[in-house]
């Protein structure tokens with residue numbers, strides 16, 4: 097009998113290169129996520145992490161930067177001195193101007209021989225084209241290489257296409273990971289299980305049993321230190337075009353035939369292509385742009401957007417968008433879809449609410465409450481799912497009162513819940529594309545969003561002011577009230 101352990105080929109060495117390696121995203125999200133992956137032994141043994149930046153630093157200076165800037169983004173309970181030290185040993189730094197072909201020689205020299213290469217492009221999107229071309233020029237791309245493209249992918253449909261065309265000259269579609277970190281959130285992935293791993297919702301998951309869908313991604317923070325980026329981007333391009341539309345795809349898609357990346361992405365694409373295009377009249381009626389004015393946020397005074405450092409005093413950039421969308425297909429005909437996102441709102445709260453239909457007729461005519469069945473899927477700050485049902489209020493009479501069936505996922509599972517970036521980075525390492533956007537999805541999202549942005553330009557109206565720390569302009573409440581709905585803003 098052969099008692100030897102089965103032979104498994106050792107994983108190839110991995111070189112993970114972060115362009116924009118000393119930027120905000122790298123310091124706050126990517127490097128902390130990689131530390132967590134390292135802590136939980138999810139990185140191949142021979143993994144090197146190379147940060148590429150313009151700073152004339154050596155490795156020691158970069159490690160100092162990581163000690164000072166990244167350490168603070170790691171939860172205390174996940175921190176261990178020995179693990180941190182071994183993580184730092186994985187780090188390398190390459191000083192390069194990514195627009196110069198010759199600077200890629202230094203990167204080539206730093207990579208391990210015969211390694212798998214993963215390039216994370218966390219720079220401004222206008223550098224993606226030159227980075228990919230120079231990687232190819234320096235002989236750093238082969239069929240095992242993968243490239244991760246951070247959002248925003250372009251500023252409009254034309255620039256998104258241009259980036260996709262250029263990146264596509266050097267990488268095949270199956271090597272391109274367009275990241276939307278909302279797709280890496282546990283509750284968002286769980287929404288697929290809720291819909292397709294249970295039988296009870298699917299028969300009701302359609303018109304006319306659903307009265308409306310609302311998706312809110314509210315943030316209490318303002319522009320933070322990203323004034324330059326944010327003012328040329330705005331809430332529509334920063335959040336709606338990607339995160340909210342991706343959430344909508346998962347809520348609204350048909351059951352995919354499998355979890356195969358293309359099976360899932362085909363279904364999401366159909367949703368995006370079924371969104372009813374907005375005419376200029378629809379833009380005027382069904383969208384609300386807002387901009388925060390001075391108020392209070394998280395218990396502290398907050399300046400208005402126009403008073404934020406480095407924001408032009410006459411900026412028309414929106415920090416809030418609410419809109420009513422429609423999906424033109426059998427499942428969703430006549431179901432209003434409300435999407436809203438903003439900075440400096442009353443709370444950090446991201447939630448999907450499925451509002452079921454009103455009772456066709458009530459026999460409980462004495463009750464002040466009528467049926468309000470709704471499924472609430474809270475993504476942030478905590479993750480939980482609630483199904484609101486009606487129950488009889490104790491006592492005499494037949495009065496109704498809403499009560500919640502609670503699915504407290506944090507209490508139900510003792511397993512660690514990885515952050516979105518950690519989960520998605522591991523997906524890239526393992527070559528799993530299901531939770532990344534395909535080119536046609538991204539372009540379909542731009543195709544729907546662009547006429548809205550153009551409509552705003554034509555209408556030439558200033559964004560509506562809302563007080564920092566509120567739920568947005570009054571017009572946003574009016575938008576949903578028109579359909580006999582209201583935003584759900586429970587904490």
Ligand code: BG6
Nearest residue numbers: 247277313315334335339446476
């Ligand atoms: C990013 C946006 O994509 O998402 C930011 O550029 C925003 O403006 C962030 O703050 C929100 O992400 P999360 O995971 O904190 O909700």
